[in-house]
Each structure stands twice: as structure tokens, then as C-alpha cells.
Amino acid sequence: xxxxxxxxxxxxxKRGQDVALRCDPISGHVSLxxxxxxxxxxxxxxxYFQNEAQLDKSGLPSDRFFxxxxxxxxxxxxxxxxxxxxxxxxxxxSSFGTGGEEQYFGPGTRLTVT
Amino acid sequence: xxxxxQPISMDSYEGQEVNxxxxxxNIATNDYIxxxxxxxxxxxxxxxxxxxxxxxxxxxxLFIPADRKSSTLSLPRVSLSDTAVxxxxxxxxxxxxxxxxxxxxxLMVKP
Numbered sequence: 001x002x003x004x005x006x007x008x009x010x011x012x013x014k015r016g017q018d019v020a021l022r023c024d025p026i027s028g029h030v031s032l033x034x035x036x037x038x039x040x041x042x043x044x045x046x047x048y049f050q051n052e053a054q055l056d057k058s059g060l061p062s063d064r065f066f067x068x069x070x071x072x073x074x075x076x077x078x079x080x081x082x083x084x085x086x087x088x089x090x091x092x093x094s095s096f097g098t099g100g101e102e103q104y105f106g107p108g109t110r111l112t113v114t
Numbered sequence: 115x116x117x118x119x120q121p122i123s124m125d126s127y128e129g130q131e132v133n134x135x136x137x138x139x140n141i142a143t144n145d146y147i148x149x150x151x152x153x154x155x156x157x158x159x160x161x162x163x164x165x166x167x168x169x170x171x172x173x174x175x176l177f178i179p180a181d182r183k184s185s186t187l188s189l190p191r192v193s194l195s196d197t198a199v200x201x202x203x204x205x206x207x208x209x210x211x212x213x214x215x216x217x218x219x220x221l222m223v224k225p
Contacts, residue, residue: 004157033212033213035212035213041217042201042215042216042217042218043158043213043215044215045212045213045214048212056212059212091157091158092157093157093213100205100206100211102160102163103160103213104160105156105157105158105159106157107155107156107157108155108156108157
């Protein structure tokens with residue numbers, strides 16, 4: 001079956017531009033997570049949704065980062081006024097329930113800010 | 115959250131068994147031990163999870179001693195396609211529990 005998909009796979013943005021990254025989780029998955037992965041490091045948590053409710057956004061690095069999941073399925077991570085330090089791979093993951101089950105990751109979006 | 119420590123890198127050869135050990139000295143009573151695998155340009159993929167003793171699936175085995183302060187991921191007869199980064203994680207299985215990744219172990223399998 002279809003896994004988690006993300007688009008675009010690659011994004012180049014000039015410093016100061018706004019970007020929007022899309023995540024399509026596995027159908028029916030209640031939980032959705034966003035992670036940021038810098039080159040050579042493990043992923044770091046950004047935010048968590050349970051259906052349409054954003055229950056944890058403690059990992060968002062600044063108020064330039066905003067995420068939404070308005071209908072409880074597709075999610076968008078938006079970064080305003082991008083900076084060079086925002087360059088990273090942004091990973092989306094979903095899980096079936098809310099009990100901390102296995103997370104299924106998408107391939108990520110590689111963002112390069114020039 | 116319990117901190118994990120694992121080797122930065124390991125080398126092996128095709129057909130060998132590979133054991134990657136992770137230490138998690140301050141693991142809590144309700145923490146589970148989970149391993150993920152990540153190939154270049156892909157998201158991490160769940161391999162195995164356990165609480166104590168031994169767990170085995172079609173991909174790997176996970177050995178956890180009685181004190182649970184460490185765990186060992188065992189990959190039988192590795193192939194070139196097992197070259198990847200392997201992450202050891204310790205987490206509660208609670209609602210909305212995000213995964214806390216360390217640096218992982220880069221396994222290189224050589225022919």
C-alpha cells in the first residue's frame with residue numbers, strides 16, 4: 001500500500017523566501033510528526049498532531065516555523081523568511097494510533113537556503 | 115528522556131553477523147527500546163522493539179539484559195544492502211511520544 005509521501009522532494013529557496021512543505025500520511029493514521037534532520041545527524045522532533053489538533057510544538061525552532069493539519073490528514077510545514085540555518089531534510093512520519101506505536105517515515109524534503 | 119550511546123561507525127563484511135550495542139544507563143521502568151534503520155535519502159524505518167530479554171523478527175534480533183541498561187541489535191549474515199545508519203532509541207509508548215534520535219551507528223558492509 002501507499003506509504004507516507006512528501007513534496008517537493010527538493011526545494012531551493014533564497015534567504016528570506018517563504019516555503020511550504022507537504023506531507024501525505026498513510027490513510028487513516030491518527031498521529032503525524034514532523035522532524036528536522038541536519039546533515040550527518042539524527043532527526044530532531046519539531047511538532048506533533050493528533051488528527052487536526054497540534055498537541056506538541058515544542059520542537060519548532062522559532063516563530064518562523066508553522067505547521068497545520070486542518071482536516072486531520074494532509075499536513076503542511078511552513079517556514080517564513082527562510083534562513084541558511086534552516087537548510088536540512090524535513091521528515092514527516094505518521095502512526096496508526098496515539099499510543100506511541102511504530103512511526104512510518106516519508107522520504108523527506110531536502111531544503112537548501114541560499 | 116534516557117540518553118543513548120552507541121558507536122559512531124562499524125565495518126563488516128558480507129555474510130557476517132553484526133552486533134551493535136547501545137547503552138542507556140538511565141532507562142526508566144516504562145521505557146521501551148526501539149531500533150530504526152536509515153538509508154541515504156530515505157526516512158528512518160522501524161526495525162525492532164523490545165522491553166526485556168530477547169525479541170526476534172524476520173530482520174533482526176534484540177538482546178536486552180536483565181538490568182536493561184544496554185541492548186544489542188544483532189543482524190544475521192549482513193549483505194551490502196544493510197549498509198545504513200542504525201539508531202537506538204529509548205521511549206515511553208505514550209500518546210504523541212516523539213522519537214528522540216541520537217547520532218546513530220553508521221554500518222558499512224564490504225564485499
